[in-house]
Amino acid sequence: MQNFIFPKISNLSILALAVYLYLFDAVVAAPVNNQEEVKKNIIFLISDGMGAASFQLARTFRQVRDDLPYNDLLELDNHLIGTFRSRSNNSYVTDSAAAGTALATGKKTYNKGINVNPEGVPIGSIGEALKLQGYTTGIVVTTRVTDATPAVWAAHAKDRAYEDTIAEQLLGEHPLGRVPDLILGGGRTYFYPDTEEGGSRSDDRNLIEEVQANGTWTYAGNREEFDQLQLGENVTLPLLGLFADKDFPYKIDRNESIYPSLLEETQVALKALSKATEDTEKGFFLMVESSRPDHAGHANDAQTISREVLEYDDVVQEVLKFVQESEVETIVISTADHETGGLSVFGTKPSHYQAILNATHSSEFLASAINDFKNKNDDEELTTFITNTVLEEGLGLQDYTEDEVNRIKSLSNFDDEDEILKLSAAIANLTSSRSSVSWGTTGHSAVDVDIYSFSNSPYLTQKILNTRDGLAGTHENTDFSVFIKSITGIDLDEVTDLIQDINIEK
Numbered sequence: 001m002q003n004f005i006f007p008k009i010s011n012l013s014i015l016a017l018a019v020y021l022y023l024f025d026a027v028v029a030a031p032v033n034n035q036e037e038v039k040k041n042i043i044f045l046i047s048d049g050m051g052a053a054s055f056q057l058a059r060t061f062r063q064v065r066d067d068l069p070y071n072d073l074l075e076l077d078n079h080l081i082g083t084f085r086s087r088s089n090n091s092y093v094t095d096s097a098a099a100g101t102a103l104a105t106g107k108k109t110y111n112k113g114i115n116v117n118p119e120g121v122p123i124g125s126i127g128e129a130l131k132l133q134g135y136t137t138g139i140v141v142t143t144r145v146t147d148a149t150p151a152v153w154a155a156h157a158k159d160r161a162y163e164d165t166i167a168e169q170l171l172g173e174h175p176l177g178r179v180p181d182l183i184l185g186g187g188r189t190y191f192y193p194d195t196e197e198g199g200s201r202s203d204d205r206n207l208i209e210e211v212q213a214n215g216t217w218t219y220a221g222n223r224e225e226f227d228q229l230q231l232g233e234n235v236t237l238p239l240l241g242l243f244a245d246k247d248f249p250y251k252i253d254r255n256e257s258i259y260p261s262l263l264e265e266t267q268v269a270l271k272a273l274s275k276a277t278e279d280t281e282k283g284f285f286l287m288v289e290s291s292r293p294d295h296a297g298h299a300n301d302a303q304t305i306s307r308e309v310l311e312y313d314d315v316v317q318e319v320l321k322f323v324q325e326s327e328v329e330t331i332v333i334s335t336a337d338h339e340t341g342g343l344s345v346f347g348t349k350p351s352h353y354q355a356i357l358n359a360t361h362s363s364e365f366l367a368s369a370i371n372d373f374k375n376k377n378d379d380e381e382l383t384t385f386i387t388n389t390v391l392e393e394g395l396g397l398q399d400y401t402e403d404e405v406n407r408i409k410s411l412s413n414f415d416d417e418d419e420i421l422k423l424s425a426a427i428a429n430l431t432s433s434r435s436s437v438s439w440g441t442t443g444h445s446a447v448d449v450d451i452y453s454f455s456n457s458p459y460l461t462q463k464i465l466n467t468r469d470g471l472a473g474t475h476e477n478t479d480f481s482v483f484i485k486s487i488t489g490i491d492l493d494e495v496t497d498l499i500q501d502i503n504i505e506k
């Protein structure tokens with residue numbers, strides 16, 4: 001097995017390392033290009049909406065919860081190499097579609113665009129280019145598989161909301177044919193019609209039945225069928241696994257007898273893709289997204305984002321173990337598409353984290369419970385439900401005030417999703433205010449996001465720590481494609497030419 005090498009760099013070390021590597025490149029020839037032909041695996045981990053403060057909050061939360069020393073780190077902390085700037089073509093504050101497009105294509109686009117340029121013309125992606133080269137590809141998420149971040153590796157749309165179209169493209173209705181070989185996540189709703197319970201397609205197609213009938217995909221649709229995959233030992237590719245009509249519940253709310261965890265999904269993907277590429281010249285490309293920290297940031301939900309970050313770090317540890325044991329040159333890159341919520345952490349002592357520790361559910365879960373409460377028009381019963389079920393059981397609070405109860409009651413009658421988000425944010429604020437946690441927005445922010453990496457290959461490690469075509473230091477998010485091109489030789493312009501006939505409309 002190859003020696004395992006990965007960067008462990010503090011923020012203060014990056015500049016010195018960059019200078020060293022620049023001088024090293026000036027004296028010694030750059031790594032030889034024939035390394036591009038060596039079989040390799042590329043694993044890209046995305047933590048949607050997680051900024052540096054999210055990791056800080058989760059790190060300290062875990063230290064307090066598990067009685068760990070103040071210098072105990074998350075696994076990901078050991079692999080920091082740089083930062084990405086994330087603005088889109090039309091805003092300093094990006095959305096996930098534009099950020100994902102920048103990462104996947106090396107081009108900036110407008111917010112909501114999926115792999116199209118600012119004029120709405122389709123542009124080729126890394127996922128498509130690697131598939132053309134012979135890589136086996138996989139997508140793993142905890143949101144809808146048709147959501148913006150998974151979509152940018154294999155689909156194109158003028159608007160991220162065109163999820164019916166994205167679902168069709170993911171399954172192979174695409175100029176290049178089928179791009180992903182493995183898809184795991186939620187989002188069944190966009191695969192069957194709105195005439196069936198849980199479906200939302202505007203046509204009468206049931207894509208799940210179609211692929212099962214024509215034998216183009218194997219399918220898993222519930223926990224029992226997921227378990228039959230035997231953590232990847234019993235997988236026939238291509239595999240479509242859809243385990244929720246929409247998004248998975250948050251980690252803090254999730255019943256894992258019903259839904260697989262992100263860790264389990266990743267284990268299946270790593271094993272299945274490894275087995276599928278044992279005797280191939282090319283390795284695999286896997287994108288894993290921890291999808292729902294973004295939603296927790298929108299809700300300003302401290303107890304939920306803390307646990308989402310820790311679940312993501314468990315995935316990082318699993319991937320690290322895989323890389324250490326792999327005989328194939330493998331590089332792992334982790335980043336966020338953007339930060340959500342404008343989170344700041346002001347807690348000065350362990351007791352400030354007690355409210356986060358006490359919470360047993362997300363604010364989304366509790367807001368939905370209020371929405372579903374049958375006797376909302378009975379003031380006394382609603383008050384009892386909010387104090388007993390929401391505040392005491394759900395948030396673990398005993399020191400709530402009459403004003404706080406009345407605030408929640410005032411938001412309890414609503415008709416649309418925007419209003420339930422207001423209720424969710426109000427519930428979350430009860431925890432944040434007691435935990436010295438502050439939020440600047442319920443939207444995205446313009447702050448930079450961190451880049452992390454590790455590899456079992458000295459060549460790939462040296463390449464990524466190069467400040468020119470690597471990712472050490474600070475970069476535009478479009479530079480991700482520059483790095484992938486430098487280690488694989490992909491031609492995104494060629495892909496762009498090949499996919500011009502793709503349907504990008506609703």
